[in-house]
Amino acid sequence: MLPIMQSSLKLLKTAPPTAFLGLTILTVVLFAGVFAPWIAPYGETDVVGAPGLSIGGDFLFGTDQIGRDVFTRILYGARNTVGIALLVTAMAFFIGVVFGLISAVSSRWVDQVLSRLVDILMAIPPLILALLILTIAGTSVLNMVLVIAVLDSTRVFRLTRAVGMNVAVLEFVELARLRGEGTWWIVRHEILPNITAPLAAEFGLRFCFVFLFISALSFLGLGIQPPTADWGSMVRETSTLISFGIATPLVPAICIALLTVGVNLIVDWFLYQSGMRKE
Amino acid sequence: MIQIVRLVAQRIALGLFTLLIVTLLIFLAVELLPGDFVDAILRQGRTQESVEVLRRQIGLDQPAYVRYFSWLTNAAQGDLGYSFSNERPVSDLIGNRLYNTFFLAGYAAAMAVPVALTFGILAALYRNSVFDRVVNITALSAISSPEFLAAYILIFVFSIQLGWLPSLAHIAIDTSLWESLKLLFLPAVTLTLVTVAHMMRMTRAAIINLMTSPYIEMALLKGVGPKRLILRHALPNALSPIVNVVAMNLAYLVVGVVVVEVVFVYPGLGQLLVDSVSKRDMPVVQAGCLVFAVTYIGLNLVADILSIITNPRLLNPS
Numbered sequence: 001m002l003p004i005m006q007s008s009l010k011l012l013k014t015a016p017p018t019a020f021l022g023l024t025i026l027t028v029v030l031f032a033g034v035f036a037p038w039i040a041p042y043g044e045t046d047v048v049g050a051p052g053l054s055i056g057g058d059f060l061f062g063t064d065q066i067g068r069d070v071f072t073r074i075l076y077g078a079r080n081t082v083g084i085a086l087l088v089t090a091m092a093f094f095i096g097v098v099f100g101l102i103s104a105v106s107s108r109w110v111d112q113v114l115s116r117l118v119d120i121l122m123a124i125p126p127l128i129l130a131l132l133i134l135t136i137a138g139t140s141v142l143n144m145v146l147v148i149a150v151l152d153s154t155r156v157f158r159l160t161r162a163v164g165m166n167v168a169v170l171e172f173v174e175l176a177r178l179r180g181e182g183t184w185w186i187v188r189h190e191i192l193p194n195i196t197a198p199l200a201a202e203f204g205l206r207f208c209f210v211f212l213f214i215s216a217l218s219f220l221g222l223g224i225q226p227p228t229a230d231w232g233s234m235v236r237e238t239s240t241l242i243s244f245g246i247a248t249p250l251v252p253a254i255c256i257a258l259l260t261v262g263v264n265l266i267v268d269w270f271l272y273q274s275g276m277r278k279e
Numbered sequence: 280m281i282q283i284v285r286l287v288a289q290r291i292a293l294g295l296f297t298l299l300i301v302t303l304l305i306f307l308a309v310e311l312l313p314g315d316f317v318d319a320i321l322r323q324g325r326t327q328e329s330v331e332v333l334r335r336q337i338g339l340d341q342p343a344y345v346r347y348f349s350w351l352t353n354a355a356q357g358d359l360g361y362s363f364s365n366e367r368p369v370s371d372l373i374g375n376r377l378y379n380t381f382f383l384a385g386y387a388a389a390m391a392v393p394v395a396l397t398f399g400i401l402a403a404l405y406r407n408s409v410f411d412r413v414v415n416i417t418a419l420s421a422i423s424s425p426e427f428l429a430a431y432i433l434i435f436v437f438s439i440q441l442g443w444l445p446s447l448a449h450i451a452i453d454t455s456l457w458e459s460l461k462l463l464f465l466p467a468v469t470l471t472l473v474t475v476a477h478m479m480r481m482t483r484a485a486i487i488n489l490m491t492s493p494y495i496e497m498a499l500l501k502g503v504g505p506k507r508l509i510l511r512h513a514l515p516n517a518l519s520p521i522v523n524v525v526a527m528n529l530a531y532l533v534v535g536v537v538v539v540e541v542v543f544v545y546p547g548l549g550q551l552l553v554d555s556v557s558k559r560d561m562p563v564v565q566a567g568c569l570v571f572a573v574t575y576i577g578l579n580l581v582a583d584i585l586s587i588i589t590n591p592r593l594l595n596p597s
Contacts, residue, residue: 119297120297120300120301123297123301123575123576123579124301124304124572124575124576125530125531125534125571125572125575127534127537128534128567128568128571128572128575129568131552131553131556131564131567131568132304132305132308132564132565132568133308134556135308135555135556135559135561135564136308136561138559139556139557208423212423212425215425216425216426216427216538219425219427219538219541220537220538220541220553221553221557222553222556222557232425235427235431239431239542242431242434242435242439243439245439245440247435249431250428250431250432250435253424253425253427253428253431254428256424256425256428257420257423257424257425257428260423260424261419261420261423261424264419264422264423265419
């Protein structure tokens with residue numbers, strides 16, 4: 001067995017039950033997303049039965065307002081919603097970390113310009129800014145991805161800048177400078193390795209935020225568009241069923257909440273492990 | 280005292296500057312739109328002359344900065360232009376809906392703030408007890424769930440299964456206050472659930488944070504009881520962060536209203552805004568964004584100022 005596997009197994013054994021729950025949820029969702037076409041009993045957009053069948057009949061989670069299998073669409077939704085949320089978070093991180101590091105190691109002037117710009121972006125509620133930009137650019141998945149990535153990168157920027165600046169004034173960085181290393185080398189070899197832990201924790205929290213944001217936009221009909229299966233828009237589409245006493249819209253909504261709770265639990269455990277949280 | 284006045288004045292200046300930038304951003308949004316107002320209004324039956332006349336009428340022949348200042352002064356006087364889709368004045372469309380949105384947000388705040396403070400203080404008082412754990416787990420799940428989950432669970436249980444409350448918040452101008460309080464109960468509870476968690480966690484954290492400071496330890500050694508310790512010794516110093524987080528959450532509440540309004544089909548500003556985004560009705564979106572942004576920035580400003588004013592260390596400088 002590889003040493004890295006051994007150490008992660010050891011870590012898993014010490015995990016508290018809450019972290020275990022979080023890991024289980026995350027694994028199940030990722031598995032469902034990756035293997036959706038193989039697990040799902042029907043196709044993503046196939047109409048397979050009467051519309052609005054309730055939960056627990058012939059179909060595990062019933063059928064939606066036009067008779068598609070909700071269980072199938074939940075599996076595909078795991079692929080679409082979580083996939084897009086991961087993509088957006090990764091993009092937000094790339095933008096935020098690059099500019100945050102530039103801000104941390106550059107002259108005061110560059111730092112001031114970038115920071116004030118971010119201050120202004122953060123002073124506007126993200127949902128409102130997203131709605132404004134989506135009106136100009138038109139509602140499409142690509143536009144939504146770009147808008148949320150840029151809006152969310154502001155928070156990553158703030159964190160990267162703050163932790164990067166703390167490291168940038170330490171002795172070993174100064175030593176590297178005196179040795180004549182270039183700025184890019186210092187960032188890669190001295191600063192980045194020292195700020196990965198807070199950034200990793202932030203990735204989990206940002207993912208939760210992005211995921212809820214995408215779900216909210218899709219729920220409002222401004223994000224991922226039908227007939228693509230997506231948890232947020234599934235809630236919207238099946239919402240009329242609830243007035244007939246059928247709980248179908250709760251299924252995708254609960255999936256969204258479960259995944260967010262799961263990731264939060266993992267982040268909590270991680271913070272505790274890496275000594276960033278005492279309680 | 281002079282220190283406080285200077286700090287507050289600084290914050291106000293910064294807030295006004297941010298507002299100015301935000302209005303500029305919202306104005307520029309229209310400039311980026313392919314085509315202009317005229318193209319949008321005169322879809323068919325346009326001639327060279329009618330285009331020219333209309334352009335002059337709404338002042339599009341003037342440079343952008345002139346139009347920006349006239350848009351800004353008009354908006355400040357309540358004139359927000361005309362909607363693309365039904366050509367009514369935007370201020371007419373918004374007027375009543377704005378009142379509805381603020382009514383709902385205020386209703387939710389009236390429930391959320393007392394509940395959050397009480398539970399936060401109790402959780403700090405009985406730290407690490409079963410009560411504290413339950414409150415914490417509930418708070419975590421409330422933070423992690425989307426607004427519509429709470430909304431649909433409430434609808435499913437209280438209006439479909441039990442039939443106690445209406446699931447739609449159909450409200451008219453002549454609806455009586457009592458009736459609207461009843462109609463809006465579920466939306467207000469939804470918003471309360473979403474905001475209470477954050478406020479409560481911050482209240483608890485602010486108090487627990489203080490519990491390790493030397494003066495609290497001194498009071499403890501003096502033999503002060505736990506209730507008096509928290510209410511008389513810890514709370515005054517924790518007030519500043521708590522007030523701050525309350526005002527910040529009220530700002531969040533005004534924005535979070537958008538999703539809840541859509542769920543309950545409530546005729547508020549949020550629903551109008553979402554409808555207008557899909558119709559690409561720019562003047563309405565502009566006006567809606569302006570109102571939400573001004574409220575949000577205003578409340579955040581109030582949060583900052585209150586946290587400066589309620590800070591006892593600044594009030595009694597030694």
